[in-house]
Amino acid sequence: MAGLELLSDQGYRLDGRKASELRKVQARMSVFAQADGSAYLEQGNTKELAVVYGPHEYSMATFSTAERKRRPHGDRKSSEMSLHLKQTFEAAVLTELYPRSQIDIYVKILQEDGGNYSACVNAATLALVDAGIPMRDYVCACTAAFVEDTPLADLCHVEESGGGTSLSLALLPRSGNIALLQMDAHLHQDHLDTLMEAAMTACKGLSKVLDSVVSQHLKEFSVLTRD
Template identity: 70%
Template sequence: MAGLELLSEQGFRLDGRRAGELRQLRARMGVFAQADGSAYLEQGNTKALAVVYGPHEVRGSRGKAGAAAGALVNCQYSLATFSTGERKRRPHGDRQGQELSLHLKQTFEAAILTQLYPRSQIDIYVQILQADGGNYCASVNAATLAVIDAGIPMRDYVCACSAGFIEDTPLADLNYVEETAGGPQLALALLPKSDQIALLEMNARLHEDHLERILQAASKACKDVHALLDQVVREHLQEVTALLGK
């Protein structure tokens, strides 16, 4: 990475974006008829597929006691073998997969109205088909659309975006090159209407003087993601309404 200029003197990044600009985001809902909810999302070159099953009866006796007050949220994150340039086998439940599965669970427990579904379980499965930075964030955004597609009520959309700090400038929605360049980074999952943080993770130490700026960059990016996801949901609703009207 030595000598690679991540931010030009004119304020442009390697892929031509400004510091606070998102990668192009495209998404579709209802991609699997067999699931209760599903969505496919591209955030730049990172591609994620999310599938939701439930609410359904709790599987296994261990979870039944915990589900009495509200639905259990079960999340599984996986990285497809072909998603990166490295063709190595990833054992199911590897450490990073387990960690991101837990992050997804914490994120959606904060957003889903679980108390409406006592003694039940909601399963959220996310797979990264192509990895180019911001895997967790793309997973959250795809899963949000899949949960909405399943008709499961949430307090708000959950929108996620990463931010980094390079050359005294906060950068939003990092790609793989920017992620691997080093420097402090954070991933933020936000409920945008209330500004409630569902999950915040930092990968390195950052001076407190810079924390507010990088957090503001991530928060603004999450709200930009919200506008795009809301547009996808409205377009999908129009398509479904048109089909039902025929």
Template identity: 80%
Template sequence: MSGLELLSDEGYRVDGRRATELRKVRGQMGVFNQADGSAYIEQGNTKALAVVYGPHEVRGSRSRTLHDRAVINCQYSMATFSTAERKRRPHGDRKSSEMSLHLKQTFEAAVLTQLYPRSQIDIYVKILQSDGGNYSACVNAATLALVDAGIPMRDYVCACTAGFVEETALADLCHAEESGGSSTLALALLPCSQNIALLQMDARLHQDHLDTLMEAAMKACKDLSKVLDNVVRQHLQEVSVLIRD
């Protein structure tokens, strides 16, 4: 294979992982007191911060108000220092708008919006450091922030990427793997029901390989749900100790 070898003959990836192995994931809830909910997550070298405000009265035009459910408002941004390429990233650029829309669609499928008619829930997510899987890190951070805010959901929303390299499905891609020209799939899953909140492909893929790639992404999402659940349980223990003290 020319250039960077994404998968060695022994089956190891550029960062030493096996094909279906996740990057190291670390999460923390309640990082901002000013927000109703907040969370920080690291997936490998990708770092994301999410804050949630609401439910509150719909801001702006009253025509946006939905009388049977809450409006989900999502805004995605990247810090100037998040990549090696230092450049201003305006909030309204095409990529940010597209990512914001994907996050909105994802959480509309998971949040029990019917419990909060004529209200609005704001989800703000920022990438602090980018090394692949930005959408996934944003979804996982926002899920923890929504739990921190006490907003009911059907299930955890867990997201992960998967790619096809040399006839092998790889889970949780880093930047080098995403940039390697392989077909990349991003999946957001509600693990208990196995309902898909969002599915996106960014390149053509032969139909024969789709099931293998989906299986790798779904397994990664289920593994991530266990990690997120541990973060939530750890946070609840810490809060319980503070209340008792």
């Protein structure tokens, strides 16, 4: 990325956003009739589909049996993503309401342009709401990174590839509890608070967006049931 100016002298990014400005988010719920809950989400040019099945009676997962299929080479990244999503939603879903049950969340990345984990979390949150799964709060996720001394929020692919340290945060906005925090490189602790603040502010902004999607969905659903 040498020679590429990620932030102009006027403080604008390559896509015209200001440093703290989120990418445009568009989302729909109940897009997959065969699932208990589903959602489609676009966060900038990153596009995700999330579906939820359950809660249903617990069964042994196929990957834990002796007849486990060999994973294709290079699948470590998706395995890490699955683990991170599991950790994230275990912090948010009221699992104590469903003893000896399981909830399956599947997320498909349809188009990548940065912030894949964050968009997966945001789509899965909407799918869980659609499925009627009780949670402590929405889980909202966003990325942040420094360009020189300026923290940028909600990174696109070009910004993620810029060489700086990026941070991914999943937040329960009302309580401020962190469901997951991940960094891809070392960062001096003097800069951590600034980057965390940028990510947390972005997550709180995303919670308002997700809340408006849910509200609009409920309005449309009430009209359909009335008719």
